[in-house]
Each structure stands twice: as structure tokens, then as C-alpha cells.
Amino acid sequence: MTGMSSFLESVLDPYYIQVLILLGIYIIAALGLNLITGVTGMFSFGHAAYFAVGAYGAAILTVKYGVPFSAALITGGVLAALAGVVIGFPALRLTGDYLGIVTLGFGEIIRVIFLNLKITGGAMGLAGIARDTSIAIVYILVLVTIYVMYTLQNSRFGRALVAIREDDIAAESMGINISAYKIKAFAIGCFFAGIAGGLYAHLLQYINPNDFGFAKSFEFLCFVVLGGLGSIPGVILGTAVLTLAPEFLRSLSDYRMLIYGALMMAMMIFRPNGLLGGVDLRRLIFKNKYEKQAGRGTAAGG
Amino acid sequence: MLLEIKDLHVSYGAIRALSGISFNINKGEIVALIGANGAGKSTTLRTISGLIKPAKGSIFYKGMELTKLPPHKIVEAGISQVPEGRRVFPDMTVMENLEMGAYTRKDKAEIKESLKSVFKRFPRLEERKCQLAGTLSGGEQQMLAMGRALMARPDVMLLDEPSMGLAPMLVKEIFNIIKDINQTGTTILLVEQNAHMALSISDRAYVLETGNIVLSGRADELAHNEQVRKAYLGED
Numbered sequence: 001m002t003g004m005s006s007f008l009e010s011v012l013d014p015y016y017i018q019v020l021i022l023l024g025i026y027i028i029a030a031l032g033l034n035l036i037t038g039v040t041g042m043f044s045f046g047h048a049a050y051f052a053v054g055a056y057g058a059a060i061l062t063v064k065y066g067v068p069f070s071a072a073l074i075t076g077g078v079l080a081a082l083a084g085v086v087i088g089f090p091a092l093r094l095t096g097d098y099l100g101i102v103t104l105g106f107g108e109i110i111r112v113i114f115l116n117l118k119i120t121g122g123a124m125g126l127a128g129i130a131r132d133t134s135i136a137i138v139y140i141l142v143l144v145t146i147y148v149m150y151t152l153q154n155s156r157f158g159r160a161l162v163a164i165r166e167d168d169i170a171a172e173s174m175g176i177n178i179s180a181y182k183i184k185a186f187a188i189g190c191f192f193a194g195i196a197g198g199l200y201a202h203l204l205q206y207i208n209p210n211d212f213g214f215a216k217s218f219e220f221l222c223f224v225v226l227g228g229l230g231s232i233p234g235v236i237l238g239t240a241v242l243t244l245a246p247e248f249l250r251s252l253s254d255y256r257m258l259i260y261g262a263l264m265m266a267m268m269i270f271r272p273n274g275l276l277g278g279v280d281l282r283r284l285i286f287k288n289k290y291e292k293q294a295g296r297g298t299a300a301g302g
Numbered sequence: 303m304l305l306e307i308k309d310l311h312v313s314y315g316a317i318r319a320l321s322g323i324s325f326n327i328n329k330g331e332i333v334a335l336i337g338a339n340g341a342g343k344s345t346t347l348r349t350i351s352g353l354i355k356p357a358k359g360s361i362f363y364k365g366m367e368l369t370k371l372p373p374h375k376i377v378e379a380g381i382s383q384v385p386e387g388r389r390v391f392p393d394m395t396v397m398e399n400l401e402m403g404a405y406t407r408k409d410k411a412e413i414k415e416s417l418k419s420v421f422k423r424f425p426r427l428e429e430r431k432c433q434l435a436g437t438l439s440g441g442e443q444q445m446l447a448m449g450r451a452l453m454a455r456p457d458v459m460l461l462d463e464p465s466m467g468l469a470p471m472l473v474k475e476i477f478n479i480i481k482d483i484n485q486t487g488t489t490i491l492l493v494e495q496n497a498h499m500a501l502s503i504s505d506r507a508y509v510l511e512t513g514n515i516v517l518s519g520r521a522d523e524l525a526h527n528e529q530v531r532k533a534y535l536g537e538d
Contacts, residue, residue, distance in 0.1 A: 156405075163391055163402050170389035173351055175377030175406035175454065 005134040017135055021203055023243045024138035025196045028145045030223040030239045031232065032192030037221065038229035039153060040185040041165030042091055043100035046107025047193055048216035050080040053110065054194025055201040055212070056120050059129045062202070064119070069132040073198040080194025081187040083110070088186035092179050095168070107217050115209040125208030126201075133203040141199070145192055149232055152188070161185055162230070193220075215257065222260055226267060228274025237275055303362075304329045304489055305350070305381075305458060310359035312345050319345040321513040322359065327458070332480070332490045334500040334521065336534055337510035343493040344386055346510070347460045350491070351383045352376040363458070378406045380457035384464065386493075388447040392436025396427055399435050399446055403453030413453070420449040423479065441472040448479065458489045465496045477503050497534035501525040509534070 009017060033047045058076030061067040067075070087106050091099055114120045121127070152158050163171035164178050172178050201207045219242070227238025246256055267274065305327040312320040320342045327333045335343045348354045350361055352373035361368040368376055382403075391399050400420060404413045421428040424445045430438065435446055444464055451459055461480065465473040473496065481503045484490050494500035501507055501521045509517035509530060517524065524530050 159398070159402065160405065162394065163405075166391040166393055167389050169353065170385060170391065171402075172353060172373045173377065173383045173385055173389075174402050174450070175374040175382075176402075177372065177374045179372075 005136040008135055018203075019244065019247050021133060021135050021138050022200075023240060024135070024142045025133075025199045025203065026220075026223060026243050027142050027236055027239045028138075028199070029193045029196035030220055030227075030235050031145050031149050032189040032196070033220050034189075034224050034230065034232070034235045035149060035152065035161070035185055035192075036189035038224050038231070038235065039158065039165065040161040040182065042182065042185070043096065044087075044103040044186075044189075045100050045214070045217050045221065046087065046103035046105075046110070047190075047220040048212040048214070049107035049110035050083055050190040050193035051197040051200065051216065051220075052114060052207075052209070052212035053080040053083045053190075054197025055207050056114055056126065056197075057194065058198030059126050059201040059207060060119060062132070063126065063129055069130070069202060073195060073202075076198035077191045077194035080197065081191035084186040084188075084190025084193075085183055088183035091182055091186060104214065104217075107214065111209050111212055114212070120209070123209065125206055127206045129201050129205045129207070131202060131205050133199045138199055141195065145195075146232060146236075153230075153232070157181070157184070165230075219260070222264060225264065225274055228276035231274065231276045234274050234276030241275075303327070304364065305491070306362040307346070307350070308360050308362070310346070310349060310361065311357045312342075312349055312354060313357050319513055320349070320356075323508075323510070323513070323515050325508050325515060325518065327489060327491055329489055330484075330487070331506060332484050332492060332504045334492045334494060334497075334504040334507040335510055336494055336497040336500055336507055336530075338534075339495065340512070341510040342513045343510055344462055347383065347462050347491070347493050350376075351381060351460060374406065377454055377456075380455075381460065382451040382454040382456035382458075383460040384444075384447045384451045384462060386462035387466065388440075388443045390435040390438070390443050390446050390450070392434065394435055395432050396435055396438070396446055397431040399450050400427070400431075400453050403450035404455075406454060412455075416453050416455055420452050423452075423482070424449050440467050441469070441476070444468060444472075444476055445479070448476075448483070452483070452488075456488060458491065459483065461490065461492045463493060463495060465494060465499060473499055497530065498525075 029047065029051055033044060036042050036044050054076035057079040058072040061072035061075055062069055087103060090102050094102055115123055160171065160176045160181050163174065163176060164181060168178055223239040223242055224235050226242060227236065228234025246253060252259065303326050307326065308324050309322045310320050311322055323346065335346060337343050345354065349356050350368065352368065352371055356369055363379060363381065366379065391402060400417060404416060407413055426442055427445055427449055430442065435443065438446060464476050464480065468476065477499050480490060492500055492504065501524055504521040506519065507521045507524050508515050517529065
């Protein structure tokens with residue numbers, strides 16, 4: 001693992017390595033948000049807050065308590081998942097825009113708490129974090145996240161989440177315990193945000209509450225919406241485009257949010273399902289399978 | 303008595319939807335709840351399936367008190383609902399919709415059996431099993447919603463306005479299917495504005511008016527009742 005990292009570091013420019021690591025971290029966080037917003041259809045404008053919980057949780061553990069990086073990372077994820085459960089409860093009663101507003105408020109509350117706590121270093125931020133995040137660790141975790149998300153989405157659990165997104169009343173009358181599922185989706189999605197946050201803190205070595213404001217939440221949401229709500233390849237593509245493009249268009253960096261906004265508007269008009277939304281590779285394969293079965297059915301019937 | 307509703311009160315905030323209705327359904331019957339818009343018919347169904355909690359009253363099913371159970375437990379207990387407006391999952395295929403119907407069941411082989419029997423009853427669904435449910439016609443969506451409910455292998459099927467928005471020919475077809483489902487052993491509670499069709503296939507019926515049951519009896523008798531003919535069958 002470290003061998004691979006040092007090999008890549010000897011070949012690639014450190015700046016590009018930094019960008020690639022950041023991309024991997026964002027992919028993990030965005031895939032977490034995708035489970036909540038893309039698959040289950042619950043709008044969350046507060047994803048940066050869970051990212052922050054993971055970042056601060058892991059960083060405080062390694063810096064102040066000398067906990068090993070891997071244990072700190074997982075604890076950060078678990079803390080973020082717990083925060084997700086807390087916000088999951090209002091999510092049971094609210095849908096659509098209202099849930100978006102609540103998550104927005106919750107995200108700000110978390111940021112303000114970090115801004116005022118002593119242990120987080122307040123507005124001064126938290127410094128002196130070891131650089132434990134390497135490109136190999138991040139991309140191994142990206143693969144793990146993709147695997148977990150893919151398995152989840154294609155399981156009984158995943159199908160129930162999609163049913164909730166499509167029609168929650170119908171889902172409930174099918175016998176799906178929608179309250180439990182919504183909370184679980186929030187917890188899992190936030191867990192991955194927390195893991196990503198821990199990696200982020202141990203990459204930049206310094207974190208500050210202002211890194212985790214609404215702009216960051218909006219960025220995560222853009223990754224998911226641009227790529228395609230509910231589509232794993234779509235979310236990876238969306239994250240890659242929106243993370244890498246600004247790096248290659250440095251001169252436009254002042255206009256980043258402006259471009260994001262315009263891009264979102266264009267997307268909503270021209271491809272409301274995202275770049276890869278509605279292009280369901282799995283369904284294309286299944287369709288062939290079903291058609292074959294159907295063909296056999298009629299042959300037997302005739 | 304399979305299902306017994308006792309003194310059921312339901313309110314939406316300050317608005318009272320049901321003010322103490324009581325009725326019962328025996329095993330193997332088709333019972334219709336008829337009445338005008340806003341009489342409380344759908345509210346009654348939604349309360350039985352646990353989507354709404356009553357302010358007062360109780361619902362007994364095979365001796366079990368349903369009002370304390372969450373909706374998914376009620377489905378597991380054997381009551382499944384075909385909701386008003388069909389509510390199929392539009393971006394799922396017909397097949398996936400049917401699989402969702404069997405969500406509470408575990409035995410794969412038995413689920414396959416149910417799927418076979420649903421396709422036998424609705425050959426059109428089999429023809430369109432890879433099609434997205436949102437692209438089906440209204441009648442096909444109604445069949446899918448019924449097929450989906452059957453996938454739970456219910457003892458009692460609750461149907462909410464199955465005739466809504468369908469052409470008269472299709473309504474006839476759907477009601478024949480309901481009758482047929484009943485004859486294979488499923489007890490049916492039917493909510494309908496189309497009183498004429500509902501009474502034609504039901505054993506018994508209750509007439510709801512602004513949250514109260516105002517009339518009840520055998521369906522063929524109600525079809526000839528002066529009051530019902532005037533108010534719900536549009537005859538003089």
C-alpha cells in the first residue's frame with residue numbers, strides 16, 4: 001500500500017496527487033449523499049456538516065488522544081452516522097423542500113458548534129494533524145465505498161429505498177417500514193461523509209469550521225445532481241468533472257460558484273436526471289434478460 | 303368475523319373525517335363502502351391499513367387489534383391495499399413493481415408461484431414486464447396495482463376507487479377481475495364512488511355520508527333502495 005503510494009508520488013507531480021486524493025475523498029462523501037438524496041430521495045443541504053463531524057472527530061482523536069489513524073477514521077464515521085440519525089428523525093415527518101431547509105439549518109448549527117467549542121480550536125481551527133492520508137488509502141476506500149453502495153443499491157434494502165423515493169405511501173402499503181429505512185439511509189450516507197471528512201483532515205493537516213459551510217454542502221449536492229441522482233457511475237463522473245475542472249481552469253476560480261449555479265440551472269433544464277441519470281446500465285442488461293425470458297414464455301405458450 | 307371496525311373516529315387536525323363508524327367483514331365476502339366525495343371512504347381504508355392513526359375506536363382482525371400496529375406489520379398480517387390513484391412505482395419496471403409487492407415475504411419459490419398466478423390473471427402485465435410502470439395506460443396501471451397487492455398473498459384486499467379515471471369498458475373488466483380474485487378466496491373491501499358497479503359485485507355494502515354510516519345491508523337490496531337510487535345511482 002505504501003509502496004504504491006510512494007511509486008505514484010515519484011511519478012506524479014505532488015500537486016496532481018493532492019488533487020487526485022481530494023477527488024477520491026469527495027467521491028466517498030458524494031456516494032454517501034447519493035444514498036440519501038439520489039436513491040432515497042431525501043434532500044440534504046447539510047452534508048458538509050457530517051463531513052465536518054468526521055473530520056473533527058478523527059482529528060481530535062489522533063491529535064489530542066493519540067488514537068491510531070484507522071481507529072480514529074472509523075470513529076469519525078460512526079459519529080457522523082449518529083449525527084445523521086439525529087437529523088433522520090425530522091426527515092421522517094418532512095419531505096422535499098421542507099427537509100432541505102431543516103438539513104440546511106442543521107448543517108449551520110453543527111458548523112457554529114465547531115466554531116465555538118474549545119476542543120475544536122474555535123475559529124482558529126485545529127492544526128497539527130498528521131498527514132496520514134495517502135493516495136493508496138483513499139482509493140482503496142473509494143473502491144470499498146463503491147462496492148458497499150453497489151451491493152446496498154441492489155439489495156432488498158436498496159429496492160425499498162428506491163420505492164420510498166418513488167412513492168412513499170405506496171412503499172409503506174407494500175409493507176416497507178419507511179421510518180426505519182429512512183433513518184438507516186441517513187446513517188449510512190453520513191457514515192461515509194464522516195470517513196471522507198477524517199481523510200480530508202488528515203490530508204490538509206489543518207481544518208477550520210469555515211471549510212464546512214453551506215458552500216461545501218452545495219458542492220456535494222452538485223456532484224450528485226450533475227452526475228445523476230441514484231447512479232453510482234454518474235456520481236463519480238459528476239464529482240470528477242466538478243473537482244478537476246476548476247483545477248484546470250484556475251483563472252476562473254473567482255467565478256466558481258457562479259459557474260456552479262449556471263451549470264445547475266442548465267442541468268435542470270436540459271438533463272434533469274443528471275449526466276448519467278436514467279442511463280441505467282443494470283436495467284439495459286436486465287432488459288435483455290427479461291426479453292429472453294419473455295420470448296421463451298411465448299414460445300412455450302404457443 | 304374476519305375484520306371488525308368498532309366506533310372509529312378519525313380527524314385531520316380540526317376536521318373530523320370519521321365520527322364513530324362501526325362495521326364488519328366476514329371471511330370470503332366482498333363488502334363495498336359507497337358514498338360521495340369526502341364521505342370518509344378512503345380515510346376508512348387508510349386507517350385499516352395503518353397509514354392513519356384513529357383518534358378513537360378499534361379495528362380487530364382475526365382477534366388482533368390493528369390500530370396499534372405499524373403499516374408494515376398490518377401487511378404482514380395479511381391485509382394489503384390497492385391505493386387510490388394506483389400509485390405504482392413509475393420508474394420501476396412492471397416486474398420490479400410486482401417484486402415490491404412481495405416485500406414482506408421471504409420464500410423465493412413461493413414468490414415465484416405468486417408471480418406466475420398474477421401473470422396468469424393479468425397476461426398483459428407479463429407482456430409488459432420490462433416496461434417502466436409510468437409508461438403503462440391507466441387500466442394497465444390499475445392491473446399492476448392489483449397484481450402488486452396480490453403478490454403479498456393477502457387474506458384481505460382493500461381496494462380504493464379502482465374505477466377512477468378508467469373507460470367504462472375497462473371498469474367492467476377490472477370489476478370482473480375483482481370478483482374473480484374474491485372467488486379464489488380473498489376477502490375484499492371495496493371503496494367506490496361508482497356505486498352501481500360496486501353494488502353489482504358486492505355481497506354487502508355500507509353507505510357513508512360525512513363520516514357516518516347511514517345505511518347498510520345486502521348489496522342487491524341497497525341497489526333497489528329508494529334513497530340509494532336517488533343519491534348514488536342517479537335515478538329518479
